[in-house]
Amino acid sequence: MPDLDSGVAPRRWLYLFLVVASTVAAVTQMLGVLQEGGLTLREGAILLLFAILFAWIASSFWLTLFGAFARLTKTNVMPLKPPSGVSAARTAILMPIYNEDVSRVFSGVRAIWESAGSDFDFYILSDSTNPAQWVAEEMEWQKLKTALDAANIFYRHRTRNIGRKAGNIQDFCENWGQLYDYMVILDADSLMTGKTLAHLVGLMDANPRAALIQAPAQIVGRHSLFARIQQFSSSVYGPIHTAGLAWLQGADGNYWGHNAIIRVHAFMQYCGLPRLPGKPPFGGEIMSHDFVEAALLRRAGWDVWMAPDIGGSFEEPPPTISDYLLRDRRWCQGNLQHLRIVFARGLTLPSRLHLAMGIMSYVASPLWLLLLIVSGIEMLNYAPAPGAGFIGTEPSLALAVSYAAELGVLVLATLVLLYGPKILAMIVLLEDAEATRAHGGTGAVIMSVIFESLFSTLFAPIVMLQHSWYILSILLGISTGWSSQHRGDRALPLGFIARGFAAHTVIGIVATAVLWNTGAFGWYVPLLAGLWLAIPLVLVTSSPLLGRWTRSESLFLTPAETRGLKVLDRAHALAGSHEELSADARQLVLDDAGVRELHLSLLAGTPAPEDRTRLWALREQAARRDTSRFSREDWALLLSDAESLKALGSIG
Amino acid sequence: MDSQSRAFESSAEPALLSAGTPLSCPRTMPVQALTPRTPASVIGALFTALFALPRALVLAPAVISRSRRA
Numbered sequence A: 001m002p003d004l005d006s007g008v009a010p011r012r013w014l015y016l017f018l019v020v021a022s023t024v025a026a027v028t029q030m031l032g033v034l035q036e037g038g039l040t041l042r043e044g045a046i047l048l049l050f051a052i053l054f055a056w057i058a059s060s061f062w063l064t065l066f067g068a069f070a071r072l073t074k075t076n077v078m079p080l081k082p083p084s085g086v087s088a089a090r091t092a093i094l095m096p097i098y099n100e101d102v103s104r105v106f107s108g109v110r111a112i113w114e115s116a117g118s119d120f121d122f123y124i125l126s127d128s129t130n131p132a133q134w135v136a137e138e139m140e141w142q143k144l145k146t147a148l149d150a151a152n153i154f155y156r157h158r159t160r161n162i163g164r165k166a167g168n169i170q171d172f173c174e175n176w177g178q179l180y181d182y183m184v185i186l187d188a189d190s191l192m193t194g195k196t197l198a199h200l201v202g203l204m205d206a207n208p209r210a211a212l213i214q215a216p217a218q219i220v221g222r223h224s225l226f227a228r229i230q231q232f233s234s235s236v237y238g239p240i241h242t243a244g245l246a247w248l249q250g251a252d253g254n255y256w257g258h259n260a261i262i263r264v265h266a267f268m269q270y271c272g273l274p275r276l277p278g279k280p281p282f283g284g285e286i287m288s289h290d291f292v293e294a295a296l297l298r299r300a301g302w303d304v305w306m307a308p309d310i311g312g313s314f315e316e317p318p319p320t321i322s323d324y325l326l327r328d329r330r331w332c333q334g335n336l337q338h339l340r341i342v343f344a345r346g347l348t349l350p351s352r353l354h355l356a357m358g359i360m361s362y363v364a365s366p367l368w369l370l371l372l373i374v375s376g377i378e379m380l381n382y383a384p385a386p387g388a389g390f391i392g393t394e395p396s397l398a399l400a401v402s403y404a405a406e407l408g409v410l411v412l413a414t415l416v417l418l419y420g421p422k423i424l425a426m427i428v429l430l431e432d433a434e435a436t437r438a439h440g441g442t443g444a445v446i447m448s449v450i451f452e453s454l455f456s457t458l459f460a461p462i463v464m465l466q467h468s469w470y471i472l473s474i475l476l477g478i479s480t481g482w483s484s485q486h487r488g489d490r491a492l493p494l495g496f497i498a499r500g501f502a503a504h505t506v507i508g509i510v511a512t513a514v515l516w517n518t519g520a521f522g523w524y525v526p527l528l529a530g531l532w533l534a535i536p537l538v539l540v541t542s543s544p545l546l547g548r549w550t551r552s553e554s555l556f557l558t559p560a561e562t563r564g565l566k567v568l569d570r571a572h573a574l575a576g577s578h579e580e581l582s583a584d585a586r587q588l589v590l591d592d593a594g595v596r597e598l599h600l601s602l603l604a605g606t607p608a609p610e611d612r613t614r615l616w617a618l619r620e621q622a623a624r625r626d627t628s629r630f631s632r633e634d635w636a637l638l639l640s641d642a643e644s645l646k647a648l649g650s651i652g
Numbered sequence B: 001m002d003s004q005s006r007a008f009e010s011s012a013e014p015a016l017l018s019a020g021t022p023l024s025c026p027r028t029m030p031v032q033a034l035t036p037r038t039p040a041s042v043i044g045a046l047f048t049a050l051f052a053l054p055r056a057l058v059l060a061p062a063v064i065s066r067s068r069r070a
Helices: A008-034 A042-072 A104-119 A130-149 A164-179 A196-208 A224-235 A238-249 A265-272 A289-299 A321-340 A349-381 A402-431 A433-438 A442-477 A494-515 A521-531 A532-543 A544-552 A566-576 A583-591 A593-603 A612-623 A634-637 A642-651 B016-020 B039-070
Strands: A091-097 A121-126 A151-157 A182-185 A210-214 A259-264 A301-308 A313-315
Touching: A008 A042, A008 A238, A008 A402, A008 A532, A042 A238, A042 A301, A042 A402, A042 A494, A042 A532, A042 B039, A091 A196, A104 A121, A104 A130, A104 A566, A121 A130, A121 A164, A121 A224, A130 A151, A130 A583, A130 A634, A151 A593, A164 A182, A164 A265, A164 A289, A182 A196, A182 A265, A182 A433, A196 A210, A196 A259, A210 A265, A210 A289, A224 A238, A224 A402, A224 A442, A224 A532, A224 A544, A259 A265, A265 A289, A265 A521, A289 A301, A289 A566, A301 A583, A321 A349, A349 A442, A349 A494, A349 A521, A402 A433, A402 A442, A402 A544, A442 A494, A442 A521, A442 A532, A494 A521, A494 A532, A521 A593, A521 B016, A583 A593, A583 A642, A593 A642, A593 B016, A612 A634, A612 A642, A634 A642
Parallel strands: A091 A121, A091 A182, A121 A151, A210 A301
Antiparallel strands: A182 A259, A210 A259
16 A cells, blocks of 8 residues: 655655754753853753754644644645545444533533434543542433433443553443444543544544544633643634644654544453553553554554644633643653553654653653753852953953853843744734634734733743642642543632642742843843742632633634534533432432432443442431431442342332 | 444334343453563564574575575
């Protein structure tokens, strides 16, 4: 079979050359500044850290430049064969959930089902450990099936969450995978349109070497200021980033864990994940399974693609900085765990690069912090070496040698690398009149990019400190658990924010006091400002009210807001009209014969719990309707045992 | 898997709907090895690449021409 993307190698070489050349040029410039009077150990450390971090931001800059070029020249960055004809394949749409907001999950499933029709089978794969949510999910599932008269929406609950999300998917594959050609993995906040789903199936049919096609998700649907800024960034900056990535990676793509279609038999054959030797955080279950699964598919010779132009693929952002950073804690541990995998035998070089870049996206923070600390110390100890001035042959007054010009060039280059992608993305957007209108018009786009840049400048040092702390805590062996994400809009209380971000503010104030008298204080102000303002920044950006106000002022507008998005609007409307359960769902299993019957039918085939003694005690208490002191674990145990529930039912 | 043969199947058997899922069709996923390379094997691989590339560029044509003569 011919290679679908034979032109990818020259592009990669050019990209590599540009990253290396720009880094070498910057490092040479920096070396010229530092080597005055010989290179000390501290200056050597500055140079090394500078080189690594410059290469890191240069890699991102050149990637987006490739993407911008591809967009402006309308290059097809995904050379897959187009779908032909109606597909006969069977596809399952999987939504693994874990203690998620029930109304959000089922509204999303219903919106997708209504958009996709009955061509797909839907599986809600629950790993929920909260018994009340477990029962509520069952009831919602039955309600949904009845409302849609749909035979193709399934529900399965696992009482033991072996392997977390990857284990949940594996459990599906091992039980029902053979019934399907493809599976589409969704997150609890994912939305996809029927058209996109059908297109992905057609692409898989037409390209039998493809094992996975990632449909990059545009983030949409939340109203807090922070969420709206992210949604705007995703809508404006995202397209050139994904285009650059797709153009450079070709069939060596990556998997981002959801909003992707997967060839089931390839996945089943090659993506059984091992447990890493040792204890968490570095050993145990593989937390960030997606990158590893893509690497395993590539190792087995399958193609992994990204479809940046496919559209119709959405997810919701974390509503606040606090939620964003909480999610990052889990991702950070997952990515650092990849240090154990990046050198695994047989992986392709691009797969290793994907893993390495994932690691670097977190490790860059402590390296940056280290660079600031070392350069700060250097500034404190800096004594300008007198330069030898001469007038003719006579020595003149000694003058301090100034490197303002060299440093100015370096700062300018860094600014271009950091803000250039935003400007490029804006230019690409403004080239498209229709897309510009959908973002509120030229003026609105320019103002939004300026404010977004200001926000991201203040936000960056907060992320730097937070990531550095995460990495330190992981190196100290502190593992993160598996907590569900908070996805709804909410204004955070000041006390909560102050507790979470006081350390950032204190560090900012201490750094200011230390650097105040150095000549370089001005250089640090943009970084320190983010730390000084950490608490108000989190407070202000978590506000849905301010989010709505900026919307009324035409700031951070996205097409989803200006034109509406059918599948999203439908999901929101369904969630908005959702009726909360008035009774305790757990108690309903004991008191309501219909709920109990449903629960028992879904428990069928589940092995009975082993702790019979405790179960007997709980059963006795439940028979007396004395469940007020039941813990979460007690309820989970009782609700997992069909025999006890049947016995209690016959008493009731 | 022959998807064509299942084109006309219904998506699920009605009698099984109350069970929440279709009948299980079990098949285990083999666990993949992710053995990390040891430092020695990384150095070995680097050396192999270091020698393999020049050999491929320089020696391979000679080998081919010799075999042609033979």
